[in-house]
Amino acid sequence: MKIKFLLVVICISLSSCWMKSEKVLVSPDEAISLEFSLNKQGKPFYTVFFKNKSIIKESSLGFDFENSKPFLDNFKVIKSSTKEFNETWKMPWGEQLDVVNNYNELRVELQEKSDLKRKLNIVFKIYNDGVGFRYEFPKQDNFSEAFITEENTQFNLTEDYKTFWIPGDWDIYEHLYSTTKLSEIDASVKRNHPSLGQTYIPENAVNTPVTLVGENGIHLSFHEAALVNYSGMTLKVDTDKLSFKSSLVGSRNTTYKVKRTLPFHTPWRTIQITENAPDLIQSNLIVNLNEPNKLGDVSWFKPMKYTGVWWEMHLGKSSWDYGMEMVDGKWTDTGKAHGKHGATTENVKRFIDFSAKNNIGGVLVEGWNTGWERWIGFEDREGVFDFVTPYPDYNLDEVTAYAKEKGVEIIMHHETSAATATYEKQLDAAYALMQKYGMHAVKSGYVGKILPKGEYHHGQYMVNQYNNAAIKAAKYQVAVNAHEPIKATGLRRTYPNIISREGLRGQEFNAWSSDGGNPPEHLPIVAFTRMLAGPIDYTPGIFNIKFDDYKKNNQVNTTLAHQLALYVVIYSPVQMAADLVEHYEANPKPLQFIKDVGIDWSESKVLDGEVGEFVTIARKERGTGNWFLGSISDENSREIEVDFSFLDDNQLYEAKIYKDGKNAHWDKNPLDIEFQTIELQRTSKLKFPLAEGGGLAISIKKMN
Numbered sequence: 001m002k003i004k005f006l007l008v009v010i011c012i013s014l015s016s017c018w019m020k021s022e023k024v025l026v027s028p029d030e031a032i033s034l035e036f037s038l039n040k041q042g043k044p045f046y047t048v049f050f051k052n053k054s055i056i057k058e059s060s061l062g063f064d065f066e067n068s069k070p071f072l073d074n075f076k077v078i079k080s081s082t083k084e085f086n087e088t089w090k091m092p093w094g095e096q097l098d099v100v101n102n103y104n105e106l107r108v109e110l111q112e113k114s115d116l117k118r119k120l121n122i123v124f125k126i127y128n129d130g131v132g133f134r135y136e137f138p139k140q141d142n143f144s145e146a147f148i149t150e151e152n153t154q155f156n157l158t159e160d161y162k163t164f165w166i167p168g169d170w171d172i173y174e175h176l177y178s179t180t181k182l183s184e185i186d187a188s189v190k191r192n193h194p195s196l197g198q199t200y201i202p203e204n205a206v207n208t209p210v211t212l213v214g215e216n217g218i219h220l221s222f223h224e225a226a227l228v229n230y231s232g233m234t235l236k237v238d239t240d241k242l243s244f245k246s247s248l249v250g251s252r253n254t255t256y257k258v259k260r261t262l263p264f265h266t267p268w269r270t271i272q273i274t275e276n277a278p279d280l281i282q283s284n285l286i287v288n289l290n291e292p293n294k295l296g297d298v299s300w301f302k303p304m305k306y307t308g309v310w311w312e313m314h315l316g317k318s319s320w321d322y323g324m325e326m327v328d329g330k331w332t333d334t335g336k337a338h339g340k341h342g343a344t345t346e347n348v349k350r351f352i353d354f355s356a357k358n359n360i361g362g363v364l365v366e367g368w369n370t371g372w373e374r375w376i377g378f379e380d381r382e383g384v385f386d387f388v389t390p391y392p393d394y395n396l397d398e399v400t401a402y403a404k405e406k407g408v409e410i411i412m413h414h415e416t417s418a419a420t421a422t423y424e425k426q427l428d429a430a431y432a433l434m435q436k437y438g439m440h441a442v443k444s445g446y447v448g449k450i451l452p453k454g455e456y457h458h459g460q461y462m463v464n465q466y467n468n469a470a471i472k473a474a475k476y477q478v479a480v481n482a483h484e485p486i487k488a489t490g491l492r493r494t495y496p497n498i499i500s501r502e503g504l505r506g507q508e509f510n511a512w513s514s515d516g517g518n519p520p521e522h523l524p525i526v527a528f529t530r531m532l533a534g535p536i537d538y539t540p541g542i543f544n545i546k547f548d549d550y551k552k553n554n555q556v557n558t559t560l561a562h563q564l565a566l567y568v569v570i571y572s573p574v575q576m577a578a579d580l581v582e583h584y585e586a587n588p589k590p591l592q593f594i595k596d597v598g599i600d601w602s603e604s605k606v607l608d609g610e611v612g613e614f615v616t617i618a619r620k621e622r623g624t625g626n627w628f629l630g631s632i633s634d635e636n637s638r639e640i641e642v643d644f645s646f647l648d649d650n651q652l653y654e655a656k657i658y659k660d661g662k663n664a665h666w667d668k669n670p671l672d673i674e675f676q677t678i679e680l681q682r683t684s685k686l687k688f689p690l691a692e693g694g695g696l697a698i699s700i701k702k703m704n
Helices: 277-282 311-315 344-357 394-404 420-437 460-475 522-526 561-567 581-585 588-596
Strands: 008-011 018-021 022-026 030-039 046-052 053-060 064-066 068-071 076-091 098-112 117-126 130-137 144-153 154-157 161-165 178-181 210-214 221-223 231-236 243-248 260-263 268-274 303-309 324-328 330-332 363-364 411-416 441-445 477-484 500-501 575-576 602-609 612-620 627-633 638-643 651-661 672-678 683-691 697-703
Touching: 018 260, 022 098, 022 117, 022 612, 030 076, 030 098, 030 117, 046 268, 053 068, 053 268, 076 460, 098 477, 098 500, 117 260, 117 500, 154 575, 268 277, 277 602, 277 612, 303 311, 303 344, 330 344, 344 363, 344 581, 411 420, 420 460, 460 477, 522 627, 561 588, 561 612, 561 627, 561 651, 588 651, 588 697, 612 638, 627 683, 651 683, 683 697
Parallel strands: 303 363, 303 575, 363 411, 411 441, 441 477, 477 500
Antiparallel strands: 008 018, 022 030, 030 046, 046 053, 053 154, 064 068, 064 144, 076 098, 098 117, 117 130, 130 268, 144 260, 154 243, 161 178, 161 210, 210 221, 221 268, 231 243, 324 330, 602 612, 612 627, 627 697, 638 683, 651 672, 651 697
């Protein structure tokens, strides 16, 4: 197929006529098209169509700079070029093995007509599932360093879409999603976070991914890809014009938001475009817009399920801190330990034993290292944490040797308390310690206001902190699962040791949030919003839905079957069995699904779903060819039909079904679950009930 170009002559009146250079690019399947143009003032615009219908109407592109004229207009096209590209690359781990990367590209090289004659390139890539574009600042004589105060990328929409959004908070993504019309978005409401206090939302803006559903079934999602050495992008909302405009995260320490030396390029601005909700999840636009693997062989990281000393601390059964006191500037064991410390040698061994018995490959240990007594809320927390020194009751040598004997890997935990200088100074020593003990995965945390003061979690300073920590980790064969992170933007393709992250309102909110926890609709929204960005460490698998022994006013707002389904629905190469050991041991039948479920996939099929309502996903395990299916519902009950035509021909399967019981309900009866074992084949079609806040989990294994 040939890439199309048009040169259009537009006459404003009978007496005046001007040339408008309009370049048209189409997707490989010709369903999506994009037009780029300069108006008579030399201002750049783009427009996007889906099946000949305008999706993004004429939207402008440009920048504001500190102490320099903006990139607004006065441009001319000095060169343009196109290319076609089609490859298939392999994920070292992921939702599938083979990824098709097929796009058409348009590169437009612009130059100012003024005396400075600065240059700017804009590159568009158009896929069958959407559009990505970025700005490139080439090396040039009259422009050596850019101090960007704002990026002015517009997304002017043609419909008042139903929109699923969280506010454009500069520090956290841990908000519940709102569902409104685009014209009704009000993201500027003041919000308080349990650990951060007042969070910073400077304007009516939303964070990405933000997902939109049109009346005719068109689904859009706006995000960014390959966020490197740049500020995170929020989208400012114009509710009257039905428009988004890029609004970069800033800093209180500078008047600019991004500082870069030329040459450089921005992250990709992405628009996923599909005809239905399931295809949004199937889209590989974000990872495809990232560069290929720079690390080479990463077989030292193995996708795994894990348990850990974590949930018991959120319930209040144990604590992160040991009870040490500061004496002469050092944390000291004064013999007054409070006795609730969770990360003890004995307790961690208990988790190791349980994991070894139940096909679970790892144990996460939080609260093992000194510093937790003053880790949050203290202005002087710089230097508090020590990432190589364990508490007196945690014997690192003994625990790691015991884990190795049992075939279980210890997952390291680094809580930085957002004191970035402390972490930077200790990174090499901390990673070297992990390498010494054969630990290949770390969960990092950045709870609290960023130090140095004035920086935000999502600004350029912290984007570099997160990325540099992960890149350095690879040198020590360490994979990173970041919490309180910058958003996922597909960098896992380039650096496959970036395995997962939080970046959403997670399971822990159910343990202590005063607003009642995450509602049943939360994850049926997350699957079509946050999950489009990349893997999620949501920590599923809570069996003790109501916490009467610990916190009578809190609970998980799903059924037990819903919790099992999350191991398939919410993707991550590291999946926690998050509940207490005793709760699993008391429920061996549902535990069987966690023991059986895969963690690394050769194929993923999104069988059905609607944003915010329900979703059904089947995934095929690498190596075994076994399938696992998960389906979750919002607060409404429903019946779903599953077509098993994704299974192999001429093959019988044994299906173990974990479904909501007849009286199941996320609040009234969350533990009502039924178990069934049947035979399945490719021609099978079955109907299943999903309770209010309910779910369905099925393991589908080949029979001899």
